[in-house]
Amino acid sequence: MPDRRFATVAIVGKPNVGKSTLLNALVGEKLAITSDKPQATREPVVGILTRGDAQFVFVDQPGLMDPSYLLHEAMRRAAISWVKQSDMILYLHPAGIDEPPAFPSLVPELRSVRQPVALVRSMADKMADETADPEGDPPVFWVSARTRAGIEDILEWCHAQAPVRPWVYDDDDITSQPQRFFVTEFVREAAFELLGQELPYSLAAEVDEFREGSDPLYIRVTIYVERETQKRMVIGKNGRKIKMLGASARAKIEELFEQRVYLDLWVKTLPKWRSKPGAVARFGFAGPDASSI
């Protein structure tokens, strides 16, 4: 059997540059939630791609480069440590806008990284006639996660950097995260799509019941918001809003799980949960500062 390659790849960049969308395009599955509102991603999302002799683990690390995103110090340290240990880094900066700041200057702790870094000019479909320079230092790729232009070039570059090493996951694994994680993420993504500007930031979701083996798969989720007024907005007139939310989230979950799902959604208020460390830890959410939005 030929030698196998295995590599971990960190996807980093400022908020809203297309990190989550790129992760999905690289893996070919909708894993990471995306939004035109910044800071939708609260936790690292892991996507696994196995192709030919290589297995890649891509990780979208939220908020690493946004000083206003108050990551808990412990989480920030964990994110930095993960990026430091990754085999290579994809540094995203949107095409066209301006020249990107030099990669490590944004995160002082990463100044000493020695692994290969590629500059990815994302959202290239919004721009005309840019030229990539895969041989440059750093190598530069113009990529559109939307049209998939440039995706293969990135994968080739990653392959060339990947160390010869045994695989860690099965060849059909697409993530290392539990199914429950995606349930709450997709509920949150539906909230970003259907609720007003600020509400999604006050919202957390928790899986209360997940009936393994049931068909349709029964999942009960509680949505937590901070105020009664928010609860009323989530439920909507005659329960219309929550029905839409549930339908949208269910479709996303069914697509990923490839099975029918019964999503039972509830809404509760948990006053000021974002400023309570216990609740913040319980929902795996590390910011932003409630007073800043």
Ligand SMILES: Nc1nc2c(ncn2[C@@H]2O[C@H](COP(=O)(O)OP(=O)(O)O)[C@@H](O)[C@H]2O)c(=O)[nH]1
């Ligand atoms: N036109 C275009 N839009 C994109 C592309 N990639 C991401 N976007 C959009 O940019 C916004 C931010 O993307 P997201 O992946 O959530 O950014 P993140 O905050 O860096 O994870 C979303 O509305 C995406 O749909 C792309 O290649 N082309």
Ligand SMILES: [Mg+2]
């Ligand atoms: Mg994101």
